[in-house]
Amino acid sequence: MNPSRGKAEAARRLRDTIAAQFGRSLHIRTLDTGSCAVCEQEIRLLAAPHYDLQRLGFFFTPAPRHADLLLVTGPMIRAFDVAARKTYEAMPGPKVVVATGACALGGVYPKDPFVHGNVGEVLPVDVWIPGCPPSPLALLQGLGVAVGRLAERTPGLTFIAGPAADGGEA
Amino acid sequence: MPLWFVRGLRRGVVTTRYPARRDDSAAWLPTPPAFRSRQLTREAADRMVAVCPSLALSRRDDILVFDVGACTACGWCAEAAPDVVTSSGEFELAATVRSALIKEIPIQGDEP
Numbered sequence: 001m002n003p004s005r006g007k008a009e010a011a012r013r014l015r016d017t018i019a020a021q022f023g024r025s026l027h028i029r030t031l032d033t034g035s036c037a038v039c040e041q042e043i044r045l046l047a048a049p050h051y052d053l054q055r056l057g058f059f060f061t062p063a064p065r066h067a068d069l070l071l072v073t074g075p076m077i078r079a080f081d082v083a084a085r086k087t088y089e090a091m092p093g094p095k096v097v098v099a100t101g102a103c104a105l106g107g108v109y110p111k112d113p114f115v116h117g118n119v120g121e122v123l124p125v126d127v128w129i130p131g132c133p134p135s136p137l138a139l140l141q142g143l144g145v146a147v148g149r150l151a152e153r154t155p156g157l158t159f160i161a162g163p164a165a166d167g168g169e170a
Numbered sequence: 171m172p173l174w175f176v177r178g179l180r181r182g183v184v185t186t187r188y189p190a191r192r193d194d195s196a197a198w199l200p201t202p203p204a205f206r207s208r209q210l211t212r213e214a215a216d217r218m219v220a221v222c223p224s225l226a227l228s229r230r231d232d233i234l235v236f237d238v239g240a241c242t243a244c245g246w247c248a249e250a251a252p253d254v255v256t257s258s259g260e261f262e263l264a265a266t267v268r269s270a271l272i273k274e275i276p277i278q279g280d281e282p
Contacts, residue, residue, distance in 0.1 A: 007189060007190060007191065007192070008190045008191070010189060011189045011190035012190070014189065049184050049185055050184055050185060050186055051185070051186060051188075052185045052186075055185065102224060102239065102240055102241065102242050105239035105240060105268070105271070106239065106240060106268075107224045107225075107226060107237070107239060107240025107241065107242065108224050108240075108242065110224075110225050110240070111225075120268060125268070126266060127264055127265070127266055128239055128264065128265050128266075128267075128268055128271060129263070129264045130202070130238050130239040130240075130241065130263045130264075130265075130271055131243070131261070131263070132224075132241070132242030132243060132244075134261075135196075135199050135261055137186075137188055137193055137195070137196055137199070137261055137262075138199075138261045138262065138263065138264070140188060140189060141189065141261075141262040141263075141264050142264035144189060144264075145264045145265075145266060146264075149266060
């Protein structure tokens with residue numbers, strides 16, 4: 001199989017996965033934990049005509065209650081701990097957390113006492129997207145990986161209330 | 171305005187087909203460096219480790235440890251050791267495990 005066929009196949013699978021699991025409406029909540037806002041600029045570009053995120057079934061939402069995917073930028077400043085946890089807990093499961101950019105991955109401020117320097121110390125991160133900032137293309141690829149994780153988690157639903165209700169995580 | 175109308179008709183749809191097809195604009199992206207393992211000496215590695223502003227590089231004996239997640243693609247290592255560093259051109263880097271982004275590059279330039 002030639003590589004472009006493979007990629008077309010991957011894109012089709014991504015679309016089908018989102019369509020099947022989330023009715024073509026996977027909603028993204030962005031969370032800025034002290035970022036310099038360049039990551040946000042790149043995320044905003046995803047909604048612009050060139051990248052047109054909606055064609056793949058992704059949407060941005062301001063409400064964590066409506067979100068399936070938490071897109072975290074910034075080095076996770078310590079003052080933001082409570083807000084970050086509350087945002088995560090407000091989201092219904094199954095949910096994925098995507099750490100975006102070198103700050104969130106522990107790159108830019110590795111030794112600053114005011115930040116955790118790594119989103120993974122506060123939230124259970126599922127996908128890491130490197131880049132400073134990650135380009136919209138890199139974000140699209142990362143979202144594809146995240147959907148794969150979400151799809152893995154969805155069949156794990158037992159419909160039994162309690163801690164196991166959202167795929168075994170707290 | 172008519173000029174823009176004509177231009178719009180000529181250039182057609184602006185939306186990228188990515189991820190179904192390749193996007194040509196990816197060629198202009200700043201991407202993390204790639205290291206030529208055979209030319210890489212300990213001395214060059216130490217020079218790069220010293221200039222890396224985001225502490226993405228470190229040396230462990232004969233291995234250059236490169237944390238792609240911490241790299242900001244600033245290009246300082248390429249300036250410090252221009253014969254060793256090239257651009258990787260790779261932007262599809264998302265990983266599900268953080269440690270998958272830490273690469274180990276063997277230092278082979280010191281071998282005879």
